[in-house]
């Protein structure tokens with residue numbers, strides 16, 4: 001994740017546009033902040049809770065266990081990965097708009113969590129989707145352009161997740177920021193995965209919609225203006241109007257993915273996925 005997308009827990013190690021003061025370590029902050037951060041972290045368990053029963057059934061060799069897993073994996077885990085990725089990308093814009101810093105640690109957690117879910121998705125897809133994509137391992141992970149884009153996205157997340165820590169940052173020095181610009185390549189490859197799956201409709205349009213405010217709030221000029229007027233307490237009305245517009249677009253794009261996760265996740269959890 002780029003500097004603004006995957007900073008280590010200690011923000012003093014480098015945040016673009018960060019104020020010069022040190023932030024107290026998370027463990028020294030008020031318990032309520034820690035509780036909120038931990039509840040956001042706990043969301044990373046949702047994909048595993050939803051898929052848990054099917055994974056256990058498949059591993060223990062129950063009838064239909066394997067088929068159920070193959071039917072749910074792309075829907076439940078694919079949607080979860082996207083939702084987590086978007087939450088990771090939202091950390092910096094939230095910081096720009098509000099000045100909050102207590103949540104910045106979630107950027108690394110969501111980046112690593114996203115990779116873990118994506119690696120699980122790829123592994124299960126490589127094992128269980130032979131009925132849908134016959135022809136062997138390579139056909140299951142790259143036999144169609146949309147599969148290739150999904151696999152590529154997962155592989156791109158690997159170096160980002162592995163280096164999202166202070167030791168890697170120190171070791172890589174100035175190359176760390178360069179490496180973490182891969183987040184933008186990953187963002188594009190995920191959008192291509194969805195474009196190839198859905199065309200210019202449905203979840204691709206929602207993904208483009210939710211991406212829009214996250215991209216706009218990364219424009220250097222806008223970001224500088226927002227941060228300086230926030231600190232100077234000026235342009236109050238303009239910032240509020242912009243915030244309401246951007247958050248509305250974000251929610252309009254995000255809600256269909258949350259709905260999709262509930263729609264596909266509950267049948268997966270109860271082991272009654274649709275096999276269409």
Ligand code: HEM
Nearest residue numbers: 074075078079081082118122125141147150151153154190
């Ligand atoms: C960063 C990694 C990935 C992201 C963010 C992602 C995201 C998504 C999303 C949001 C969907 C739509 C789910 C739905 O319709 O409910 C989807 C569908 C799908 N993905 Fe991925 N995916 C990723 C990796 C992969 C991988 C590694 C594979 C397989 C090799 C894969 C194969 C599929 C397939 C086959 C579908 C269509 C499922 C269906 O409509 O039945 N994806 N993905």
